[in-house]
Amino acid sequence: MQSVVDVNAEDGSPSDGKGDKGVRKGRKGHAWTEKEHGDFLAGLNMLGKGNWKGIAMQFVKTRSPSQVASHAQKFFLRLASPDNKKRRASIFDMRCQQSAVIYLNLIYVL
Numbered sequence: 001m002q003s004v005v006d007v008n009a010e011d012g013s014p015s016d017g018k019g020d021k022g023v024r025k026g027r028k029g030h031a032w033t034e035k036e037h038g039d040f041l042a043g044l045n046m047l048g049k050g051n052w053k054g055i056a057m058q059f060v061k062t063r064s065p066s067q068v069a070s071h072a073q074k075f076f077l078r079l080a081s082p083d084n085k086k087r088r089a090s091i092f093d094m095r096c097q098q099s100a101v102i103y104l105n106l107i108y109v110l
Contacts, residue, residue, distance in 0.1 A: 032071060036060050040071060049076075 032040075043051075043059030052069040060068055 029067070032063075036062060037071075040068065040075075044072070 039059040040055060043055035047054045047058070049072070052072065053065040056063055056065040056068040063071070
């Protein structure tokens with residue numbers, strides 16, 4: 001039995017004929033800024049874990065609720081990880097108390 005592979009007319013890539021709806025072409029997310037992460041932590045303190053839509057709408061207005069949920073998932077995984085010595089520094093290392101100070105400083109500056 002022979003397999004049939006179509007060639008996509010636009011870019012010449014092979015296709016299985018089922019459509020390429022899930023393929024993102026050249027679009028990658030950008031890293032969270034310290035301000036966004038600080039806003040996320042402030043929202044987490046105020047609204048609690050799980051209210052990603054509220055955090056996205058009220059605190060991190062530059063991100064969607066699903067992006068906030070994904071960020072939270074990575075943040076909590078990193079908090080739970082006991083292997084702190086073998087990894088490089090990350091924005092996830094900023095804790096809630098630090099973010100509250102940063103957030104309050106930003107409010108007073110603005």
